[in-house]
Amino acid sequence: MEIQENKSTLIVEARDEQKIKKVWKTAFILLAITVAEFIMAFTMDRGLILYFLFIALTVWKAKYIMMEFMHLGDEVKPLFYSIIVPLIFLVWLVIALVKEGSDIFLMRW
């Protein structure tokens, strides 16, 4: 009787190897980008070009994490946009604070 109560009524489905393969592929891409960033940090000269490349690669990684790992791409469009569209505010914040910071730099030094 007890054994029967603990027994699950859920049906266990077989592994979808295709899906699992895709997960490992995404993981490999993330790893490859991180390694590339690492190599760039030691081989390239510091400067705006390198910083821009770092940020572009980071946003690219973020896209993979959100789309593949968090499955945001698989959600319906209204949900997708209600998460992505508010992030536009951050664009303003970046512009405003970078301007602020560079002005303080000019005042201070």
Add this chain to the structure above:
Amino acid sequence: MSAHSTVIGVSSKRGVWGGGNEPLKASYGKLMMWFFLLSDIFTFAAFLITYVATRITYPAYEGPATEFVGSNEYWPVPELVFEALPFLHGVHAPLIFVGIMTFILIASSVTMVLAVEAGHRNDRNDVVKWMLWTLLGGITFLSCQAWEWNHFIHGTESGTVLTYINSLNQNVTETVYGANLVVNEYGPASFAQLFFFITGFHGFHVTIGVFLLFLCFYQAAVGVYDKRGHYEMVEKIGLYWHFVDLVWVFVFTLFYLI
């Protein structure tokens, strides 16, 4: 049992105005997790953009890397600050340790996706297995961060001679070892302050995440989700855990690479 178990979604008895339609096709819990994460993105973004703004108010270190000394006159080069490894005292290994930390967190994110995938298939054994790996990754990351903080706070053997205003409002010149919120041997005071606040806030999120992972692992192992009829909790906690990884990707770039 199935007649009494919770079913995600809305019963057909409800009308459209009673919550009967589901425009976003996601359960309440999952939606709220997404909107919580959106608000958390803003918090972390505010922190990180503040870091960038503060950083550009200081000149960058221009000289050769081999002659680098800390100073509160310019911003330090991160690869010369974070260059130590546990058990290997005095070895110059720039960014190696933090690279390992990044790798651990990405790996634990991968095992989390596999746990979520197993949850979709109602496969308890696989969920338990992958949750355990994820939990292990989370604990390892936290341990690494504890070491990193410890090293950052205690500093190098030689320290740096700095002139600064101490907490008693006196202008002093002395050798500074390590870092605290008033002064640090690596760079301007705001460098250590931002380091403590941002990696601390991220570490706090990881700590919460580890608790949630343990809860989820335990409940999956004792069969709570089997009784409930679905493994959605794994998915929700998975979202949170991926978010922690997502934030670390940005912290890694802004703090350690740039």
